[in-house]
Amino acid sequence: MDFDVTTFPLRDGRLCTIRPARPEDAEDMIRYMAETAGETPFLLRTPGEVHYTVEQERELLGSLLADPCSAMAAAFVDGKLAGNSCIRCLGPKRKTRHRCAFAIALYREYWGLGIGTALIERLTGLARQIGYEQIDLEVVADNERALALYRKCGFTETGRRVRALKFDDGSYHDELLMVRFLGES
Ligand SMILES: CC(C)(COP(=O)(O)OP(=O)(O)OC[C@H]1O[C@@H](n2cnc3c(N)ncnc32)[C@H](O)[C@@H]1OP(=O)(O)O)[C@@H](O)C(=O)NCCC(=O)NCCS
Numbered sequence: 001m002d003f004d005v006t007t008f009p010l011r012d013g014r015l016c017t018i019r020p021a022r023p024e025d026a027e028d029m030i031r032y033m034a035e036t037a038g039e040t041p042f043l044l045r046t047p048g049e050v051h052y053t054v055e056q057e058r059e060l061l062g063s064l065l066a067d068p069c070s071a072m073a074a075a076f077v078d079g080k081l082a083g084n085s086c087i088r089c090l091g092p093k094r095k096t097r098h099r100c101a102f103a104i105a106l107y108r109e110y111w112g113l114g115i116g117t118a119l120i121e122r123l124t125g126l127a128r129q130i131g132y133e134q135i136d137l138e139v140v141a142d143n144e145r146a147l148a149l150y151r152k153c154g155f156t157e158t159g160r161r162v163r164a165l166k167f168d169d170g171s172y173h174d175e176l177l178m179v180r181f182l183g184e185s
Contacts (some may be wrong), residue, residue, distance in 0.1 A: 001020070001065070001067065001068050001069075001070065001071050001130070002020055002065055003019075003020055003071060003073075005006065005018070005019040006018050006019075006122060007179055008114075008118055008122075008138050009152050010085040010113040010114055010115070011112075011113050011114050013144040014077055014078065016076065016077050016082065016113075016114075016115055016118065017075070017076045017077075018047075018073050018074070018075050018076075018119065018122050019074060019076070020065055020071070020072060020073065020074070020089055021064070021065075021072040021073070021074040021075070021084060022061060022065060022119075023058040023059075023061045023062045023083070024058075024107065025061060025064070026054045026055075026057035026058040027057075027076060028059060028130040029057055029081075029084070030054065031048060031059065031076075031083055032056050032083075032084060032105075032107070033045065033050045033052075034047045034050040035047070035107065036083075036105045036106070036107060036108075036151065037049070037050065037135065038110040039083045039107065040105075040108070041167060042139075042140045042143040042146065043105055043141075044165075045158075045176070046168075051053050053094060060135070061071065064086070064088075064099075064102060064178070065080075067089075068130065069088075069097075069100070069130055070087060070088045070089060071084065071086060071087050071123055071126045071127075071130075072084065072085075072086040072091060073085050073119055073122050073123055073126075075110075075115050075118070075119055076079075077110060078117075078175055081107075082106055082107055082110040082115055083104070083106030083107060083110055083115055083116075083119065084103060084104070084105065084106075085102070085103065085104035085105075085116075085119040085120070085123055085132070086099040086102070086103055086104075086123070087101065087102055087123050087127050087132070087135060090098060090103050096133060097133060098134065099133065099134045099135070099136050100127055100132045100134075100135055100136070101136055101137065102120075102123065102135045102136065103114060103136075103137070104119055104146075104158050114145075114150060116149045117149065117153065120150075120153045121148070121152055121153070122181065124153075124180065125126070125133075127182060128182050132170040132178050132182060133153075133180065133181065133182055133183060134180065134181050135148065135180045136177070136178070136179050137155065137177075137178050137179075138161070138164070138175045138176070138177055138178075139175065139176050139178060140165060140173050140174075140175055141160065141173060141174040141175065144182075147176070150180075153180065154180045155174050155178040155179060155180045156178060156179060156180075157177070157178055158177045158178065158179050159176070160175070160176055160177070161174060161175040161176075163179065164172050177178050
């Protein structure tokens with residue numbers, strides 16, 4: 001879906017702009033997916049698993065922009081892409097259309113400035129506007145920064161997927177399932 005641009009001050013005084021990701025962001029987005037995947041072990045994708053062509057990415061961003069049940073919000077600082085976050089419907093089935101899935105990642109240099117909080121609040125407003133009743137997400141259990149962000153933003157833990165991920169070093173990692181109910185604060 002399309003939505004209004006918003007701007008807010010970061011903790012370091014710079015301004016951050018949040019706007020819908022658009023087809024013309026395709027190249028930046030592909031670079032962002034590969035680079036952020038290399039900056040943290042907590043994203044599902046590894047840098048080598050980003051296979052989109054610019055054309056495919058352009059098409060995906062266009063279809064998300066046209067989809068009234070999804071929103072992809074990109075954050076920019078000094079005109080540069082700092083991160084991205086989205087809500088997406090879980091499919092066309094009537095029994096799951098009250099909930100949406102959530103994902104977020106920022107370049108490491110923009111962590112700790114309040115962008116994660118702002119993206120979640122922006123997307124929560126859009127999720128309510130669409131008519132979702134809850135936002136669901138999964139987070140690696142040892143991703144303390146993300147967990148702190150989600151708890152602060154009103155998400156609560158509902159379950160644990162044991163050994164959901166296996167890293168290249170052979171270690172297993174659980175995922176926590178979290179939900180934010182939108183009827184509440
Ligand atoms: C997780 C992520 C989105 C957080 O975004 P952010 O912009 O850094 O978050 P904010 O600055 O809004 O801070 C949110 C909260 O994190 C917590 N936090 C900050 N630094 C922390 C740290 N070093 N350790 C643990 N928690 C910390 C604080 O509670 C903070 O809230 P507060 O500043 O109001 O006290 C970002 O770190 C990121 O992109 N990480 C890599 C990708 C990822 O893990 N995505 C989530 C996958 S489920």
